[in-house]
Amino acid sequence: MFGYLGKRALHSVVSVLGLLVLVFFLTRLTGDPSYLFLPLDATPQAREAFSALHGFDQPLYIQFFNYLGDLLHLDFGESLRQNRSAMEVALEAFPQTLKLAVMAIFLAGALALVVGSLAAAKPGSLFDRFASLVSLAGASAPDFWVAIVGILVFAVSLDLLPTSGTGSAAHWIMPIGVLMLRPFGLLVQVVRGTMIGALSSPYVKTARAKGVRRQKIIFSHALRNSLLPVITVAGDLATSLVNGAVVVESVFGWPGIGKLMIDAIIQRDFAVVQSTVLVTACAIFILNIAIDILYAVLDPRIRYQTS
Amino acid sequence: MRNKGALSKIALAVLLASTASPALAQGGANNITIVLPEQPSNLEPCGSILTDVGQVLSQNITEPLTVIDPKDGTPQPKLATKWERVNDTTWRFHLRDGVKFQDGKEFNAEAVAFTLKRMTGGAFTCNNLAKFGSAKLSVTPVDKLTVDIKTEKPEPILPALLSVAMMVSPATPADKAVNDPVGTGPYKLNTFTPQTVVLDRFDGYWGKTPDIAKATYVWRGESSLRAAMVQTGEAQLTPTIAIQDATNPKTDFSYLNSETTAIRIDTEQPPLNDVRVRKALNLAIDWQGMAELFGTDVLRASQMVVPGINGHNPDLKPWGYDPDQAAKLLAEAKADGVPVGTTIKLIGRNGIYPNGNEGLEAMMTMWEAVGFDIDLTMLDVADWTRYLQKPFPQERGPNLLQIMHDNNKGDAAFTVPIFYHSSGQYATFSDPKVDTLIGEALNATDTGRTKAFQEIFSEVHDRIAVDIPMFHMIGYTRVGESLDWRPNLTTNSEIPLAEIRLKK
Amino acid sequence: MTVIPTDLKAAQKPSGREPGKARVLLGYLVHDKLALISAIYLLILIFAAIFGPMLVGDMATKLGLRQRNMAPFSLEQGWLYVLGADTLGRSILARLVVGAQNTLGIAAAAVVTSMLIGGALGLIAGYSNRWYSQVILRLADIIMSFPSLLLALIVLYTLGPSIPNLIIVLAITRIPIYLRTTRAEVLELRERMFVSAAKAMGAGSLRIVLSHIAPLVAPTLITIAAIDFASVILAESALSFLGLGIQPPQFTWGAMVATGRGYLANAWWVAFWPGLAILLTTLSLNLLSSWARTVADPQQRWRLQTLRRAPR
């Protein structure tokens, strides 16, 4: 198992390096940052001076080797826009998104397990229909649209929650609510599907033949087995949460890494784009390895693989 | 197991945060929260002409030698009390006495010299320098409170130019941009985080003590959200909201925001090199209908500067809506062999101003109605800039470019040369007569200068029809009912906290 | 050995009066009311996407600057304005109908592209153990760890926002899903006996992959595609939110929501109707694919049948 994890980690390192190369060259294809950093009426001399100052006048491959050289000293470059270390900017924003994403995915997962299991217990029932419809509807709406409507309803009309920003517990409710809509909707479907399968599996028959109570069959036998596919999907959804975070952070003024990376690419702040991508990619790879470990914890067939 | 741990940790963090949430707590009545449309990129005083930086920094933390009076565009004293022109290339400024920087350093001639040297040093990118064009400055302190500023060429409007030179403490690093500016203004920087900027009143300020003790800046991209925040009392002021959000006459104020929108015509490319075609473009638009899109308070523009700017020509009449005339001009041009059927590229820029995309879509429809063939392309800033500035892309073909110009610096000299001189950065045409006129205007002073610029505007509008001026734009602000403050022409670049009064 | 499904399967042996497959499916569809409504809605949509521009095409671009943001449910301006008018006074209904073409077209093109490319790469990566399989997998890892909105923005900035580029971008970000699913299935399928049998007969790799493995992977991919279709529509609208989606004068529902979002407080209908259209479309696709899963599962299929009891 550790051999496997080691291989996974190696693959991750290779992928991160590949990613860095890709990001470096792709971002440089998106255009000259001097148009975005200097006022529109800046003179061509000023633009040249700007390019020379930041090394953009050098051939791309030289820039790349310089970047690699700096990486070896853990120098991830300066943010053009914020006048400070790009990695510092990225690491400052990352925990904000992490907190939001972790809360969202756990709440979505926990709720989906309950709702999905109850729906699977009686497929086709009124509750099943209702749960499917509501959860899917939540997942099917554009998130920025839900976010703005949420603000108008809950903050402006009803005055129950703050409109946006960070601070109190109440500030968390809407961002998490919006962010978890899609994972929740999809996870309910996954839980329901795997649970229906698990409930008609042979080992559930055994449990029934043993006289085990229905609740215990659902939660101890079926759900326990359904966790594995649910975790896989939840892991995939967690990585795509970065997308949702972009929208949620933009609307709610949440100072996270999603908004940061989008702003950075819009403003061609290359060092920040590279740093944010590096940070999120590392987080995603760590998450994937964590999921592998979790898999082994939950599934003895993986844990005790001898041959 | 590890999940449970993480979850409980986060729950704890949330709990702690909720008991001690300082960010939006309104400590007292004289603390205010201002919600901006975007996060300030940084707080480098040398970037104060950028809206995001300037709205926090200008007149609050840092002050220049002079400020522009929005009513007539003339420079007024700030850190300089008076100034005179010593000779063609030298101006002498007399500095205010008893002014201290927020770090306790004294404001004097040396400080002015330091600031200007820092700006022109080239060790980092100084955006404000762009306003000086190619002007080279040399500063000579005469005595403690007097400096001479020499330019290579005569610079009749140097006092106005210096309104963008934010004086910084000599303790500021000269070789790199900073995020902790120290100036002479009535407020000093408390904190700058990814969530907020907080300014505290500076007790050692040379002027009148302002009402507001503490100002917190936050930023939200959505206009409706900013409006909602002021409505719910989470914030007291937002400098920009979209027209459709300005629904409450008690809190929402419009102001002419010094921005002028227009479509630039690439006059070198047929059929746009024909004046009839250009006039037809101007006449084909239902300007009143268009005004609906940008707010009924917008001013129909006939030139690229707003009233109040030195050189604005109040007698110049904008083109009206006359689709028949447009069609006729087009037919005439066609009869003369002008290839009016050529597809014309209409190039817009995403997010250039509110409802900008809709405006272009509407104009495209109207132009096609009189017989043009228009192809609309929306570009991102970087790509769009390639069309805006020389050298223009080689294979660009006939094109119309959506532009917006902001001149809040009081003088048409910040507008005319770049747009209309044959060597101008944005100019698509060269007209010897206009070039001569511009040369004269730039060296003229007082009323002669005003007249000269007015003549240029009428020339390019009536005779050449070089572009399609659209509107002098209106901005909307929402000001909480507890504040006594009105926006004006400069609100786009600065929000002086000292001018904000609390209603009793 | 008597497991219930084999008994059911035995019952489905040809008995001479087997109704056509389409009839059977239709019967299942009628049995699931939500799926039936979804199917009808999607059919109407497809109709609108194909014929809509012919029917109301001009009305979708006709300006009415003096009836900007006209409220819905009024027939004063004609039935086309029953859903109100947008920020330029154009009929929202007409725009919804015409917008269906771009919305569905872009999503379909992106989904099909990513399915074909992802599927092909997945077949290669799953069937072959050569170095290029590793390269394909690492590339998929890279795309997966690259936040897709960011990737989309970078590519769109590089290529410029046009409809083909939009399709490319949306497709790239979805490829890994198909790739990984296909590969996982191939890894299982290639150990199956009929693959060994084909090898024993002398079939080459290409033949095995194309005629034995690919047809068995296809149903899974198509199921994913149905749900992915929904994701792509939403992703496209998120790009519009960031200003890099489809560019005017072209429009999609996503772009309509994005432009209308500024009016939610005052003219909710501008963003509401296209938002509702997106919601209903993605919802319908999800409901239909969950219906299809039930149909495909012999253990669950009875839920869609009218059970005929024996007389007592």
Place this chain on the structure above:
Amino acid sequence: MTGPILEVRGLTVDFLSDRDPVRAVSAVDFHVSHAETLCILGESGSGKSVSTSAIMGLIDTPPGDIVAGRMFFEGRDLATMTEEERRDINGRKIAMIFQDPLAYLNPVHSIGRQIAEVFETHGVASGADAKRRVVDLLRRVGIPDPENRVDQYPHQFSGGQRQRVMIAMAIALQPSVIIADEPTTALDVSVQAQILDLLRDLQAEYGMALILITHDLEVAASMADRVMVMKGGQIVEEGEARTVFTRPQHEYTQKLLSALPHADDTDRHRRSATVAGEPILKVENIVKRYTMSTGLFGAAKHVHAVNDISFQVNRGETVGIVGESGSGKSSVARILLRLNEPTSGRALYKGDDIFRMNERELLKLRRKMQMVFQDPYGSMNPRMDVRSIISEPLRIHRDILPKAQWNDRVVELLELVGLKAEHANRHIHQFSGGQRQRIAIARALASDPELIVCDEAVSALDVSIQAQVIDLLADLRTRLGLSYIFITHDLPIVRHFADRIIVMKQGEIVEQGTTQALFANPQHSYTRSLLNATPHPKWETGAASQLSVRVS
């Protein structure tokens, strides 16, 4: 014996769909008494499991539908009981053992936990007490080192051990009735005998009633006091075991008994009539070694799947390779067809080494050497119709026949294996197991092969069908002059079919020789144990037997 513990009267169960309901069992009556063993005997699809599932309440309604019938446990009508009462009977009074313990044990819980669950569910014991009892149970059913193994998971046990765990779970509360549904079907014969012994011992010890469901006549004969034969959901014959087996009344029972491979000793001309011709395949010293990592940086371990195997196949000859699971017999087949590569060794097909052939030579070889797999359903692409399946070799080897003649050839082949021309348009799932294997054989014949490797080709089939397929193979051999390598775990099957037999154990050949010699005088103890593992009828006392299920 006081009256029956469990009694089923007139049970009729349907499975519903939108067609006419499928009758799984129809008006079934049976009963079982204290310490008695009732065998329900039937082939797949006979409905033999449905009635016991109904007793346990394991049939979901819908899609199941209990149309009629009553079930009494200790005189109480199960239908009148509450859900809770029924649940309490399950596991405590009636317990069940399933066929495939790997699927029927929950993979994510330790076996200790799953057995203890019986105690906990019925409030008998919990915690350390339950665990102690579980260890005792495991010891009783013959799991070595139960203290340590109690915390292991199902996948860490062998097939036989898993079935023992299942049995431990069933006897935990010493129920009055145990229902065992095909408990030994997936097991090797030697293990099967041990499990059956265990069941017998336990029954003697606790005095339980045992309902044994099986398709295997020998198993039934060795266990049953009474036998009930089912076909198509109906009971065709029922009675005391000895009577049923020795004097079957119903035609179907007679047919089943006659299909037994060792039902009679007369040669049924399945063996090659002619003396074998020249050698066509010569296998020399093939070795297949796998390298396994034992996890946790452990040293790599070499496992010999096939170790130094040599044999020869002559034209027109059938060579049987016999062994239990893990003996390496299937590896040999796969290696010979180059589906797996050997570690070393040679296999000369008419003098050319198969392992050194390049792509083109290999393609040529594959025309001449074909394979029939164990699972006909799995070995044919479910998406293809029969025509495409049978003509696939023609499509691969384009030079065999012009395309225009493929259709005729398919029909010819179908008729050759006893199917009809119209079957060509159907899909594989529309056929029964025996028919599918015929299609697989037709496919193998399409390229005019000389040698066919049959890997457990009849193992998945019902006994009555097995005989038919073997007859077909024998017939084709005579008509087409084929040679076979016939791989099986079932020694009796090859007795009348193979000319020579190779017995394999753990990758090595332990014995080989002509069929007659091997059966008459097995040299190796392993061969003898294989022969003896066949269950003995319960009523039998001596070596003599009317059924002659024992050979020696």
